[in-house]
Amino acid sequence: MKSRWKRIVLIILGVLLLRYGFFMSPLHHLRWVRSCPDQSLSPAEVEARYQEGKAATEEGRMGEYYLSTSILAGLPALREAAEHGHLEAMGEVRSHLMHAGIINVSSGPEFWRTQLGVAEEALMWFILDAHLGDEAPKSEEEKATFRILLDPKLPFPDGFFRSNSGTAWMFQMLSAGALDHARKQAYAWKGCWPEKKP
Numbered sequence: 348m349k350s351r352w353k354r355i356v357l358i359i360l361g362v363l364l365l366r367y368g369f370f371m372s373p374l375h376h377l378r379w380v381r382s383c384p385d386q387s388l389s390p391a392e393v394e395a396r397y398q399e400g401k402a403a404t405e406e407g408r409m410g411e412y413y414l415s416t417s418i419l420a421g422l423p424a425l426r427e428a429a430e431h432g433h434l435e436a437m438g439e440v441r442s443h444l445m446h447a448g449i450i451n452v453s454s455g456p457e458f459w460r461t462q463l464g465v466a467e468e469a470l471m472w473f474i475l476d477a478h479l480g481d482e483a484p485k486s487e488e489e490k491a492t493f494r495i496l497l498d499p500k501l502p503f504p505d506g507f508f509r510s511n512s513g514t515a516w517m518f519q520m521l522s523a524g525a526l527d528h529a530r531k532q533a534y535a536w537k538g539c540w541p542e543k544k545p
Contacts, residue, residue: 381532382535382536382539383535383536383539384430384431384539385430386431386432386539393428393431393433393436394428394433396428396431396436397433397435399421400421400422400423400426400427400428400439401421401425401435401439402421403417403424404418404420404422404425404443406420415456418443418455418456419456422440422456422457425443429472431540434479437476440468440472441469441473443455444469444472445473445517447465448463448464448465448520449470449517463520463521463525466517466520466525467525467528467529468529469517470518470521470526470529471529471530472533474529474530474533475532475533477493477496477533479537484514486512486513488511488512489513492514496514497530499527499530499534503523503526503527
């Protein structure tokens with residue numbers, strides 16, 4: 348009888364670990380900020396991975412609506428291309444994860460992850476895009492928000508997570524620790540693809 352209870356407890360703990368342990372993200376290793384991702388593919392292979400991932404996510408698409416199974420099938424290739432500095436792949440990954448973790452407040456098709464982990468990864472790609480892009484925010488409020496996002500040495504000011512800026516609504520889906528980790532990882536990766544800098 349005791350061994351049966353032990354097995355039940357172990358199964359429950361295993362399920363909890365799978366669901367919540369380090370967010371179970373494909374970027375779970377980013378809990379500890381990693382420098383640059385592996386760059387083992389040639390430019391042609393990176394482009395092929397992007398096209399493969401994009402085609403997979405588009406399978407069965409109806410207007411703005413994507414099939415979860417299609418996103419699930421295409422994300423690994425898109426992530427691989429994104430980690431090689433492919434800007435369109437970064438945008439695709441960011442878009443799919445934002446839709447799931449921030450707009451729908453869910454894990455999306457990657458059901459084994461937490462919403463918080465998905466939202467954190469989405470914000471990491473969002474902040475990284477701001478590092479690599481040349482479009483400056485227009486309003487003073489947005490400039491102040493991005494100054495905090497782009498410099499992980501700056502503390503979050505009071506009210507940062509309740510700001511009315513056009514960007515800040517996304518932060519309500521994250522803890523301060525998750526957003527801090529996202530901006531630190533984006534900062535660590537901003538120089539990984541020097542040819543992408545404007």
